[in-house]
Amino acid sequence: MSLLKDAILSVTSQGDKAFIPYIMAGDGGLEKLKPTILKLQQLGVTAIEVGIPFTDPVADGPTIERAGERALANGTTLRKVVETLNSFADEITVPLVAMTYLNPILAYGVESFSAEAKAAGIRGVIVPDMPLEEREIIHPTLSDAGIDLVQLVSLTSTPERMERLTKASEGFIYAVTVNGITGARSSFANELEEHFKKIQSYTDTPVLAGFGISTPDQVKNFGAFCSGVIVGSKIVDSLVNEDWTTIEELVAAAKTAVV
């Protein structure tokens, strides 16, 4: 059973698309985490991806990297994020997905992290620098705690890898839509639709598109051939500017993705 998967399926079964915003925990101070999460869930997002800052975020583009630097400067750590989430866990109604590089989890201790993250409402974990081949270092412990380990599938993944990744991924499949790092982009390869169909053919776990999705049109376009989208850099920028209108438009686009 996966709370994350259930949350996504309950949205898609009604004809809508899942929408998962990415926020950088600690950007603007950890005290912003609670109001941001409560407001996002009020807008009707499917789940929330909570980014943990890291000193060497090799998978992140400039927007999220800068947000991470600001969060680090505020003293944000994985432990403090988990503590903060735990302080209002009873008010959290959507599944949280932590996105963190591997080393902070190792330093935390995989067992303590799993137990404390679960108590804080974290239902899934994405580790961008840990491919399938290395996941035994944390997967059994997360699994025992009932936390999903979400795998990324990239455009460069071979069909053989794609099949293994999609079958192993828990909660949902994070389909990276570009070669490269996170961040807004204006154009996407035409073959993407085929790519998504291929991924979905291996599994009934929902496939979500992420990396570079920044406009309501892109939310709709991607929504047309997968179960939903993850929007990162645009949300991070909008939160910094307190531009909730942009966020509302993105969330709304997912609700009417199927025309």
Add this chain to the structure above:
Amino acid sequence: MTNEVKGRFGRFGGQFVPETLMTALQELDEAYDQLNEDSSFQDELRYYLKNYVGRETPLYFAERLTKEFGGAKIYLKREDLNHTGAHKINNALGQALLAKRMGKKRIVAETGAGQHGVATATACALLDLECIVYMGAEDVKRQALNVFRMELLGTKVVAVDKGSATLKDAVNEALRHWVTNVDDTHYILGSAMGPHPFPTIVRDFQRIIGDETKAQILEAEQRLPDAVVACIGGGSNSIGMFYPFVEDKEVALYGVEAAGKGIETGKHAAAINGGQTGVLHGAYMHLLQDENGFVQEAHSISAGLDYPGVGPEHSYLHDIGRATYVSATDEEAIEGVKLLCRTEGILPALESAHAISYASKLAKTMTPDEIIVICLSGRGDKDVHTISEALGGDLA
């Protein structure tokens, strides 16, 4: 062999990279395995190493240094005499040839001191490959001469002003560049670190240092040395020197980390002596980090050792007790530079001077019929400004 499971050195190593790079790493792994058994590739590499790089490099008996130390007999493996002035060309050339065989058009690399950047820029000029090198903004300042050399060689040098603006941040940017341009680009990693297969590839291209040393010392002394000493940042010259001796248990192996201002000050680059195990840049290894798993800045007077991690095979050799990891401070390295200049007329790189410094202590504990080989990994022309500044001069 030290890697029984492919890509692993005991519990160290691995492939901790974004999924986008996994296919490229697997392609590289397969291509490298094939070329390793391809005699035409090996012949081509040997041809360039001999006629272009100037190998083999001498194993030089340092008579005056031996007297100065007053103990063991000292030999210097003269990697400073390679084309471009350091051991880095062994790997850069090998990987550039590999990239060419794999049909890649462009090369990306990181550099700390600039020696690997210059070596890569050189190999790319020679083989007509487009080249882009990422370098920490701090290092661009410290190593202006090498930046100019790279640009003369037709390479684009990009200064990285993120994080500590040194080698680790240059690796981050080079990895990002590779993730984004993985289709036509090969990443020439400069040290025996990073995700598999890089630690193995770099070691294999650098083991020529140890292989030659072994043959040369057997010819000169009819026996193996009692100790070999090499400096360690990521650890490429040292693993190249150590690897052929790993099975020769009578040869003690000493890796000298950069203790910066002293390990007790926290301002150092000694990952094994002053760090804990963790994951950075694709590998599980010893790493300078805080209790939250955040990577800490390394500090060393020598840009080439200024890295918070260490190659995973060194972590393994440390784990099993086969090699001994020690350290030398900035100040000791400067003394090492002065000493080698005055006794032998050789200006060593600040990196290599760490090995000289430790060898001076080690030699005194040994007898005149015992032998130490020091890997003199590079020459010090690039460091004259830094050395002048450290000595209170105003050349800088």
